[in-house]
Amino acid sequence: MTTHEPHDQTILITGATDGLGRALAHRLAAQGATLILHGRNPAKGKALLTELHDRTGNDRLTFEQADFASIDQIRALADRLAGRDRLDVLVNNAGIGVETAPQRSADGLELTFQVDYLATYMLSCLLTPLLARTAATRSTTTHPAPARIVNVSSAGQSPLDFDDVLLERHWDGVQAYCQAKLAQIMLTFDHAELLRDHGVTVNALHPASYMPTKIVTHLFTVQSTLEEGVTNTARLVTDPTVAEVTGAYFNRARPARAHHQAYDAAARTRLQELSRHLTGVPFPTAPLQAV
Template sequence: MTPTRLSEQTILVTGATDGLGRALARELAAQGATLILHGRDAGKGAALLAELRAETGDGNGDRFTFEKADFSSLAEVRSLAERVAARGRLDVLVNNAGMGVELARRESVEGYELTFQVDYLATYMVSCLLTPLLVRSAPARVVNVSSAGQAPLDFDDVLLERGWDGVQAYCQAKLAQVMLTMDHAELLRGTGVTVNALHPASYMPTKIVTHLFTVQSTLEEGVANTARLVTDPALADVTGVYFNREREARAHAQAYDPAARARLLEVSERLTGVPFPALPLPVS
């Protein structure tokens, strides 16, 4: 399908009030896109809207809107998806919201390991619940912001109740995003909706990095690599691919194991109560 011009597209960016998400929002806004910006802090959301409107001359127009949702609550994740679905059009979904490496185990409102919920289960829910809208809006794209840091899931202890480790929690959630990418892409093949994942850059100067690691990459590099998956016409028909920065790459071996991906979908459905979509999708 011929890509729609960016100035005619509506794009949802989750985790848009800080770091990569905020910088990506500024880049897409400058190129003319209509943006739905998600965050968990209404004050930061209002500040971002004001900044984008000032930079683009949009004034108090409706090209930029903010949707508040705390991904530590699955009810809020569902509400966000339902509000976006009611808008009637979505050309691009950028699943960017996430946590970094935690120093101690925390649980969500539902009692799930927090990193797995925020970094993966929320991505799963938003992607599934918005699939019908994306198909109706095709050509459309889903971009999952993952990481080169990937670790296999132990399906006997996905929530790390017996042996929590912050690096394992982060890396298994990021691999789960890639695994979802492959199944979602296969489901939507031929519908005009593409689904890809990427490692945007290593250790960018964002708040989830600087408290533990030394910065290695610029934020601009991460934005350029992410925006490319959103806007590049050459990628209009590319789907089910994991990119390391700007190049196609090989993810962890578990991502290519159909049995492991099937188990992950079963776990995801059970924990969230949201079934993985099936074709044909509802038309309204």
Template sequence: MASLDGKVVLVTGATDGLGRALAADLARDGATVLVHGRDPGRIADTVREVAAHGSADRLRAYQADFESLAGVRALAAAVTAAEPRLDVLVNNAGVGTANPGGGVRQESADGYELRFAVNYLAGYALTRLLLPLLRASAPSRIVNVASLGQQAIDFGDVMLTEDYDGLRAYRQSKLAQILFTFDLAAELDGTGVSVNALHPATFMPTKLSHAAPISTIAQGAEATMRLIAAPAEQTGTGRYFNGLDEARADDQAYDPAARRQLRELSEKLTGL
């Protein structure tokens, strides 16, 4: 693994589970960690905990609610204003299938299906808004924490207004992350900014939620750290990994027409 001393890493959803473990590992390895969360109290708790693994002056807290694209824009503006460089963006924030809503369809503040909005659109918008900083900091990396659970996007009903199912919504949002990964990697070819996606652990719970076994979190943190810190020739760009191993995503991820359709839809929905 390459040294992370002097590297600045933004981890979204850093106050729980994988994000929290990853923040601690990054701090332990010498990185400056930008800790993002939604709840100020949980952010403060995370910063205190992560400080035990590294210097407190290398931790900075950022608050934003990803249920709102305005919140995402504000986060990007705050990071751009305060940070002279950004070496790695880890798009980890998201919601699972069980919570919130208990299986009932919910919408974001912008009127979009909640899981598509939080798990995909927020990360899409944040990445687009931070690209100038990532380009200026190249060589830099974007890591999208997706999932082994994937389902083809129904472009006729992306917001799942009919026959809603939380698992389907989750799987669709996670596949959208992978389509975006492949599409963006091609766009950024030759710029020094790499983009990869992963299902963080080889274990896949049957019911996804914010909770996960400690061993699974540790495994996921290890796999994500590899995409952050391993030599570029090992990780490449435009790839999808299942844990530590490169894997094949759902067939739709390799369809240029589907990727273009998602790109055009994302530009429209986010205004970017």
């Protein structure tokens, strides 16, 4: 079991300027973590850094801008981060909710699938070597120091139709959101298996239902507090009791069963192939440096 505390971690949070990501940044900054905070709006990023510093005194905070509607910007973000000395935790939190009309990304892809899933796929794959190196340099024989990937998914999950994943024949906002969230969980399972012996854990969670965030309040009635979602997410980021748990999906704080397609190895392979085709980023392969 790792004994490392948040103040000894470097943590990347995507989608950190609003909602759950912003609230999580506040909690972790107060605990002294070194934070890399991602957003697409530089002005909001600058304001967040000032606010966090003023409230917590933490000066180990940086902002990274990237619009996940652009595959080139996602890749550029990963390239910048890959040059850092260390990364202990990647929190793939950025996303859009249920849209009321179809939208395409700068790359011509269905926007929800790109922002909610393909960005998670790209960052997870491209930052795998850095996460594995960080785990290796911090490991000892008696205290392995796992790095962590936490994918903020949802209990709303729908199977992917591989004949129309980009919903070109029939677009539906709920399907777009729910299939992207299931795709995150499918990636979680494959990535966890790859990294099982390399000091990096990979888990996904549904943090809470209908929290008061901007992707919820325009369509749905609030059911949970933001604090509940932050607590459940922070647990997977920092709690030593789950340091060696990997390849799991949590509904709030409890292990749960995802949609059955997530356990279909053939479907996960098809998703890997599709993801590589759409992004140009291959799924990582062994050998990585073992710890």
